Every structure is written in C-alpha cells, then in structure tokens.
Amino acid sequence: MSRQSNRATDSKKMNSELFTLTYGALVTQLCKDYENDEEVNKQLDKIKFTSHVVLHRFFQEGCAAGKITNKMGYNIGVRLIEDFLARSSVGRCHDFRETADVIAKVAFKMYLGITPSVTNWSPAGDEFSLILESNPLVDFVELPDNHSNLVYSSLLCGVLRGALEMVQMAVDVRFAQDTLRGDSVTEIRMKFIKRIEENLPAGDE
C-alpha cells in the first residue's frame, strides 16, 4: 500500500513493517495485561540475572510493560549476539569506543536498517549516546495520555544490555530522549559499568 512516507517495496522494508506492527501488538497487550505495577514487580523480582547490580535501576522506573519488554530484549540480546558475531566477523573490540562504533555502524544497520550517530562521550570515555533520527519500532505509534510514561522501545535497551553481557561487558542502557514523548530525536545513553570476569557462574545471584 502507498503511504505518506513513500516506503520502498523491497522485501527488507516489508519485513520491517511486520516487525513494527508485531512489536506494537506485544507492547499494547502487555499494557493491558499488566495494568497493575505492584503485581509485576513481584513477578520480576523472582527473575535472576548475572549482572543484577545493573538491573536494579531498571526496576525502579518505568511502567510494567517497559520492564517486561526490557527483559524480553535482554533474552533476545544474549542470543542475537551470536548471530551478530557470526554474520559480521568483527574481531574483539579493544576499547569501549570501538564497541560504540561497531554497535552503531554494524549492528544497528544490520538489524534495523538505520545507522545512529555516536556522540556525547563522557570525559572518562565510559559513557556515550546513540542518536537515532528515526526508530523503526515506533513507526505509526502515538502514545495515548494514559501511557505517556511508557518506555515503548525498552526492548532495544534490553537487547543491547544482553548482547554486551555475552561479550563480558556490563552496561547500563537507558533512553535519554524519545521522539514518542515529544523530543526531536531518540537518544540512547550507554554507560560502561565493568568488565565481567569469566569465572562468574551465569544465572546465579
């Protein structure tokens, strides 16, 4: 079908619309199912992670659907990293700056067809921003007033967190700006927490 924004009809773009609609259906269903935050918090507390120190911050903010999609994203990320490493053949990154470039130029391009820019490096070099001019997840989406605090694309944060954890990096990923909430761009802030030692058993607190 023809649209305002002139979508190309090649197969990659068609898959993208289906993904966008699927993700939208998922988020709205979660919102309906989990109207009550307290109940969800109890459920989420039972879930164990290796780098739980990073995750407490997530559970303190955002509504239930955001937390759940973040967790889902995490599960996607820990698996997606293998696919990414196999398809992209990038070597081990030597520092966080290299990691940032690979994420923006290779990973985002490969999976979402967009190339965010890497900016706002902190003086210590452990924190940066990814600026997304467009976010395929939120095509056609308008947040209703009762969900104005929803971190809709929280899946992306989870994916990045999960994927980097599998390459021994604990990171904190959050949205600093979101076009859905009226900002002009979408900005994802990524902060390096620590390198994960290999001898930590996975899955235990």
Add this chain to the structure above:
Amino acid sequence: MLISFHYTVHTSLDVVEEKISGVGKALADQRELYLGLLYPTEDYKVYGYMTNSKVKFVIVVDSSNTSLRDNEIRSMFRKLHNSFTDVMCNPFYNPGDPIQSKAFDSIVSTMMVQAF
C-alpha cells in the same frame, strides 16, 4: 451548526450505499474507491470515498467554492486514506474508536486550510 453537518454526512451514507449497490456484480472488482459527488444541497456539495474494507470518507464542501477541481478532491481522499492507514497501524488505537491521533488531526487541518 455541527449537528447539521452530522446530519448531512449521515444522509450521504445512504447515497454511498446506493452508488455501491448500483454498480453490479460484474463490475464490483473494478469499483473505484473514489465515489465522486454524492449529492449537492443548496449550501454544500458532498463527496464520497469508500475503501475495500468498507470504511467511508465523506468530504463536505461549501457550494460557493467552485474552484475545487475533481482531481483535488481525489488527492484529498488519498491523503485521508493514507493518514487513516497510519492511525490504524498505531498499536494503541482500537478500530472503531473515535480518532484522537494528533498526526491525523494536523494532516486534516493542513489539508482543509490548503483547499480553501
């Protein structure tokens, strides 16, 4: 004032039904979405458009506005149809609800301002 518009649009739905049923089964596949001028009243001209999913768009134009050409109305309907499709794709929108999308409202407002 608003009530009379609601009334005009409501009666135009009957005309839409007439137009659709008058086409006949053989031509049903080729039915155009744009239905053209539905009926003129003394104050207004009413144009119709129906999608294949039976969603109807109705545009009411002041009779004194004679400068609007047929192809301009057609392009207005096309824009309406595209905006409506975007509204439908919003996962938070339930089909059948009144449309509250700001994007849709702004496109419609711009279109109305441009036309008159």
